[in-house]
Amino acid sequence: KSSPNAPPCIRGWIPWFGAAFEFGKAPLHFIQQARAKYGPVFTIVAAGKRMTFVTLNEDFRLFFTSKDVDFEQAVQEAVHNTASISKDCFFETHPACHAIIKGRLTPGNTAMLSPHLCEEFNEHLENLGPEGSGQLNELIKSVMYPSVMSNLLGRCNSPSSSLTRQEFLEKFTTYDDGFEYGSQLPEMDWANSKQWLLSLLRNMVIKAEETLNSENSGKTLLQHLASSIDETYLPNYGLLLLWASLANAIPITFWAVAFLLSNPASYKIAMDQINAVLGDQDSHCLVCIEDKQKTTVTLDHLQQMPYVKWCIMEAIRLRAPGAITRKVVRPLKLQNYIIPPGDMLMLSPYWAHRNPKYFPEPEDFKPERWETADLEKNVLLEGFVAFGGGKNQCPGRWYAIMELHMFVALILYKFDFTLQDPLPKPSPLHLVGTQQPDGPCAVWYKHR
Numbered sequence: 001k002s003s004p005n006a007p008p009c010i011r012g013w014i015p016w017f018g019a020a021f022e023f024g025k026a027p028l029h030f031i032q033q034a035r036a037k038y039g040p041v042f043t044i045v046a047a048g049k050r051m052t053f054v055t056l057n058e059d060f061r062l063f064f065t066s067k068d069v070d071f072e073q074a075v076q077e078a079v080h081n082t083a084s085i086s087k088d089c090f091f092e093t094h095p096a097c098h099a100i101i102k103g104r105l106t107p108g109n110t111a112m113l114s115p116h117l118c119e120e121f122n123e124h125l126e127n128l129g130p131e132g133s134g135q136l137n138e139l140i141k142s143v144m145y146p147s148v149m150s151n152l153l154g155r156c157n158s159p160s161s162s163l164t165r166q167e168f169l170e171k172f173t174t175y176d177d178g179f180e181y182g183s184q185l186p187e188m189d190w191a192n193s194k195q196w197l198l199s200l201l202r203n204m205v206i207k208a209e210e211t212l213n214s215e216n217s218g219k220t221l222l223q224h225l226a227s228s229i230d231e232t233y234l235p236n237y238g239l240l241l242l243w244a245s246l247a248n249a250i251p252i253t254f255w256a257v258a259f260l261l262s263n264p265a266s267y268k269i270a271m272d273q274i275n276a277v278l279g280d281q282d283s284h285c286l287v288c289i290e291d292k293q294k295t296t297v298t299l300d301h302l303q304q305m306p307y308v309k310w311c312i313m314e315a316i317r318l319r320a321p322g323a324i325t326r327k328v329v330r331p332l333k334l335q336n337y338i339i340p341p342g343d344m345l346m347l348s349p350y351w352a353h354r355n356p357k358y359f360p361e362p363e364d365f366k367p368e369r370w371e372t373a374d375l376e377k378n379v380l381l382e383g384f385v386a387f388g389g390g391k392n393q394c395p396g397r398w399y400a401i402m403e404l405h406m407f408v409a410l411i412l413y414k415f416d417f418t419l420q421d422p423l424p425k426p427s428p429l430h431l432v433g434t435q436q437p438d439g440p441c442a443v444w445y446k447h448r
């Protein structure tokens with residue numbers, strides 16, 4: 001029974017992808033409708049779970065910093081289902097794992113990863129050939145998956161032959177597509193992709209350990225993890241890291257490129273910057289004289305293309321994760337309510353970014369709004385919560401921003417694109433992670 005202090009409660013809604021699809025309901029839109037009907041704090045009860053939504057910015061601090069809510073307890077079951085890490089092991093090893101990832105991905109350490117990332121992007125972008133056509137998100141995936149995997153988990157360990165690369169793309173796509181549903185109700189076909197990826201990661205861990213002393217170049221993130229995490233669980237954490245590093249960043253890259261291609265005024269400003277900064281390399285840079293196809297993008301170059309970075313930030317704002325969660329572990333006072341322990345507390349960055357008080361004309365793609373953020377000092381805009389907050393804030397955020405900035409500058413410098421479809425809308429079916437397009441977005445491209 002609900003207590004008199006409990007927020008309004010909505011029953012009989014099944015949010016997860018498969019069911020949502022069957023019932024013809026759109027979880028993302030449902031949140032906003034419930035808010036309009038029930039007020040800023042409400043509880044949805046579905047499949048035996050209670051989810052209490054926090055929609056007022058003034059309550060976000062509580063969500064991120066209260067000692068009465070917990071990140072690890074909120075994600076433990078999903079971690080068990082998606083990466084086969086047992087409950088006890090997760091509670092024991094997650095803090096150390098999180099600390100290493102956070103330490104390795106500070107803005108300073110991220111800078112050290114950028115030259116290698118640039119080489120990987122160049123190589124895989126050139127694989128697209130002189131011209132062609134396809135789905136924009138597939139093209140982006142085919143470049144980003146192998147590049148980021150190699151950059152974070154180790155070059156010699158990435159799927160190298162084109163056959164395994166294709167297989168990796170397929171397995172990872174199945175795993176990523178089914179992640180939200182699989183985190184709740186794992187089923188056979190999806191579980192196969194998980195097992196395949198876990199055994200791939202197991203091999204990569206062995207190679208990472210073998211090459212640890214023989215290579216004098218810097219250690220990979222996987223090798224840093226290997227020095228503290230028991231090797232029994234290392235492949236499992238490796239898989240979670242791989243998913244975390246790709247699942248949110250790739251859809252955002254798609255949107256950033258798609259927004260630019262469908263906004264001629266923004267495209268022109270971005271291209272003027274990209275051409276001015278990268279354009280005169282051919283005559284100065286020794287590497288480029290040797291290898292015409294290679295375009296070096298340094299952090300210095302990136303700093304000279306602030307507008308491109310604003311476009312990235314604007315794409316993240318507009319297509320932010322549907323919801324992030326914490327578990328209530330002690331009675332939590334919120335507005336005039338007491339939220340009971342056991343509730344999942346939910347915050348929707350996607351809807352938070354549509355609050356006109358913080359983002360005027362919130363639905364519009366307006367890169368200029370980022371002009372007032374001190375991005376060079378790593379200060380984002382007030383009201384921006386795409387990376388979560390508190391001690392479990394996304395540890396990959398500086399890497400993500402650098403990676404997307406570099407990728408978008410490079411792909412637009414190297415290729416001219418023509419959109420074949422109108423810009424798709426975001427699919428309303430997902431709560432976990434950044435937004436996917438709801439329909440096709442074909443492009444035709446030509447090497448410039």
Ligand code: HEM
Pocket residue numbers: 071098101105152241244245246248249252316320321324325386387388389390392393394395396397399400434
């Ligand atoms: C635009 C891209 C990205 C977005 C929007 C994003 C967003 C998020 C969010 C919302 C969380 C949960 C934070 C919370 O609950 O407060 C998270 C966690 C995490 N992210 Fe990201 N992320 C992105 C890219 C990346 C990248 C590129 C990496 C790795 C290089 C990464 C690694 C992680 C990890 C490891 C966690 C889990 C942290 C933990 O265990 O406590 N993310 N991310």
